[in-house]
Amino acid sequence: MWSVTSTVLTLVLFATYLGIGALAHDTHFSLGWVLASTAFVWAGPAQIILISTLGSGATVVQAAIAVTLSAIRLFPMVVSVLPVVRSPGTKRRHLILVTHFIAVTLWVESLRLLPRVPRERRIAFTHGLGCGLVSVCLVATALGYGLAARLPQLFGAAILLLTPLAFLLSTARNCRQLADVLALVLGLALLPLVSLLHTGVDILISGVSAGTIAYAAHWWREQE
Numbered sequence: 001m002w003s004v005t006s007t008v009l010t011l012v013l014f015a016t017y018l019g020i021g022a023l024a025h026d027t028h029f030s031l032g033w034v035l036a037s038t039a040f041v042w043a044g045p046a047q048i049i050l051i052s053t054l055g056s057g058a059t060v061v062q063a064a065i066a067v068t069l070s071a072i073r074l075f076p077m078v079v080s081v082l083p084v085v086r087s088p089g090t091k092r093r094h095l096i097l098v099t100h101f102i103a104v105t106l107w108v109e110s111l112r113l114l115p116r117v118p119r120e121r122r123i124a125f126t127h128g129l130g131c132g133l134v135s136v137c138l139v140a141t142a143l144g145y146g147l148a149a150r151l152p153q154l155f156g157a158a159i160l161l162l163t164p165l166a167f168l169l170s171t172a173r174n175c176r177q178l179a180d181v182l183a184l185v186l187g188l189a190l191l192p193l194v195s196l197l198h199t200g201v202d203i204l205i206s207g208v209s210a211g212t213i214a215y216a217a218h219w220w221r222e223q224e
Contacts, residue, residue, distance in 0.1 A: 009105050010136055016044050017137040021144025023048065027055030031145050038141045042134060043103050046070045073204075077107040084114050085122045094123055101130025179218035186210035 017038065024034035029051065041047050046067045053063040081102050082095060102110070106129060117125045172184060187210035194209075195202045 009109065010133065013044075013105055013133060014136055014140040017140035018144035018147070020044060020047050020051070021141040021146075022148040024051050024141075025145045025148035027051055029055070031142065034141055034145060035138055038137050039134060041067070042100065042137075043071065043074065074103060074107075077104070078102045081107055081110045081114075081126075084110065085126055087119050087122075090123065097130070098123060098126045101126060101134070105133060106130055177218070178221070179214045182217055183210050183214035186213055 020038070021034060024031075024037075034051070037047050037050060041050060049066050049070050050063055053066050054060070058066075078099055082099070085098055086095060106126070109129060110126060113129075114122050114125070187207050190206040190210055191202060194206045197205075199205060
């Protein structure tokens with residue numbers, strides 16, 4: 001069931017967390033601290049925000065607010081995956097670890113792979129996939145931390161871009177309906193226009209707008 005797509009996404013995660021490990025080293029955090037952030041935060045953009053805000057002298061409360069705002073983007077992913085994972089006999093405590101593991105990579109892979117897994121084994125499958133991905137990222141974080149002195153700063157910044165690029169390509173690959181394609185295309189088209197407003201939440205505005213228009217178009221087609 002593991003495919004070339006899964007391998008590419010895993011390699012992208014590995015490269016991204018090399019950069020996060022290097023960033024933590026350059027901002028004078030300990031290896032134990034950054035490994036803990038990988039295990040418990042488990043979201044590249046949120047970790048970058050956490051390291052950057054604390055490294056610049058912000059308070060813990062300010063960093064927590066910034067990370068929380070970043071994590072809100074994962075809520076729709078959790079909402080879309082949990083109904084696919086759970087069964088009538090599933091208890092809430094069985095979903096705690098699943099919910100923690102749901103980030104961009106696991107969300108993309110879950111929507112692609114879970115329909116082929118028997119429903120009673122989907123929680124175990126998600127646990128295995130999540131533990132595997134986190135383990136890869138822990139190793140990459142430690143390696144990036146150790147190699148920080150030898151990584152060119154430009155290279156370290158460039159590899160952090162791999163995650164959003166891989167997410168974009170994976171999302172495009174998983175588009176199945178017209179509404180999916182419309183939402184993706186509109187989001188990409190609206191972002192440059194919205195960025196001219198300098199709101200600070202350009203991605204949020206363009207994403208919500210594109211998703212709403214795509215949903216309205218899907219609803220209108222269903223009514224015909």
